[in-house]
Amino acid sequence: MNVDGKKYRTIWLAADGASVEIIDQTKFPYAFEIAKLHTMEDAAHAIRVMQVRGAPLIGATAAYGVALAMRADPSDASLDAACSALLQTRPTAVNLYWALDRARKTLIQVAPEGRADAAFVLANDICDEDIAINMAIGMHGMDIITAIARTKREGEPVNILTHCNAGWLATVDWGTATAPVYMAHDSGIQVHVWVDETRPRNQGAFLTAWELGHHGVPHTVIADNAGGHLMQHGEVDMVITGTDRTTATGDVCNKIGTYLKALAARDCDLPFYVALPSPTIDFSLSDGIREIPIEERSGTEVSRMTGRTDSGAIETINIVADGSPVGNPAFDVTPARLVTGLITERGVLGANRQSLAEAFPERVRVSA
Numbered sequence: 001m002n003v004d005g006k007k008y009r010t011i012w013l014a015a016d017g018a019s020v021e022i023i024d025q026t027k028f029p030y031a032f033e034i035a036k037l038h039t040m041e042d043a044a045h046a047i048r049v050m051q052v053r054g055a056p057l058i059g060a061t062a063a064y065g066v067a068l069a070m071r072a073d074p075s076d077a078s079l080d081a082a083c084s085a086l087l088q089t090r091p092t093a094v095n096l097y098w099a100l101d102r103a104r105k106t107l108i109q110v111a112p113e114g115r116a117d118a119a120f121v122l123a124n125d126i127c128d129e130d131i132a133i134n135m136a137i138g139m140h141g142m143d144i145i146t147a148i149a150r151t152k153r154e155g156e157p158v159n160i161l162t163h164c165n166a167g168w169l170a171t172v173d174w175g176t177a178t179a180p181v182y183m184a185h186d187s188g189i190q191v192h193v194w195v196d197e198t199r200p201r202n203q204g205a206f207l208t209a210w211e212l213g214h215h216g217v218p219h220t221v222i223a224d225n226a227g228g229h230l231m232q233h234g235e236v237d238m239v240i241t242g243t244d245r246t247t248a249t250g251d252v253c254n255k256i257g258t259y260l261k262a263l264a265a266r267d268c269d270l271p272f273y274v275a276l277p278s279p280t281i282d283f284s285l286s287d288g289i290r291e292i293p294i295e296e297r298s299g300t301e302v303s304r305m306t307g308r309t310d311s312g313a314i315e316t317i318n319i320v321a322d323g324s325p326v327g328n329p330a331f332d333v334t335p336a337r338l339v340t341g342l343i344t345e346r347g348v349l350g351a352n353r354q355s356l357a358e359a360f361p362e363r364v365r366v367s368a
Ligand SMILES: CSC[C@@H](O)[C@@H](O)C(=O)COP(=O)(O)O
Pocket: 053, 054, 055, 056, 093, 163, 164, 165, 166, 167, 170, 171, 175, 176, 177, 203, 241, 242, 243, 244, 254, 255, 330
């Protein structure tokens, strides 16, 4: 997407052809900075500390991480070591496993002397595919927004609530949940986005607000707890979130607090959509609540807050009573029964085994 008139992806091969550049997302919303990854360890670090984050971008970064490892040492042992080191970086988004599995299966068939080049081609393909997938998600999701827009009075926007950042910063470009929003906005449909996930990491306030603002999409940041109230008062027309892992049965795992939005949407009889690229589907799982590993992150993300003071300094403060233990589960699972539809690159699907299997038969066979 455009940042101050210049087109960016979130990750790309640097001009030197040997390193990889990323937008450093730990600097948002105060600075737009590019960081360089020279080694597989740099890529693993970038995923671990969330310089890059969001399920599709984690997968793309892992693929580049393998390529950097192959440039340093293209042996079988190095390939295995790189895949297993990168797999340890974050547990919940299945795109990480998907990208590494694809990289390993592809590269093991290539002679070591050709592996680095093949690995960079593969990483680049994964990035290009992610963009194409998100554009298709955008087109399918835009149809839903268009239908709601037709029910609105002149000048009234379609109000969309999204949680966390499933925007272009979470992918290579366009985003998943935001792709329909950007496409609707670009085609002249009036949209307004309620932006939340203000805690624990402020991904909505820091990232989604930043990217919507830079694209000129009208939006309002709200506290996480405000969503249900706005739904009860007719201020929300639909919810669209992303997902880090979706089971074969349509259960959806996404940033903590997504489940509560889905419950409120159901109580208010509002559509709750989840936008996802097919690499986010884990066809090996059937029960999201029991089977999806949930990342437990540092309690300091809850007990501290970082922000910019009026004088421009970035400071971190403590906000929890001294001595109180703090828990920080980073994701939750929304059961399929609460999901109105899954917006995928192959259309809007029912959140159930049959719809997913019919839309992606080649994936079912591979994981069966
Ligand atoms: C298109 S991204 C979907 C999800 O990855 C996104 O909603 C999310 O939960 C990101 O969590 P994060 O912890 O920032 O990696």
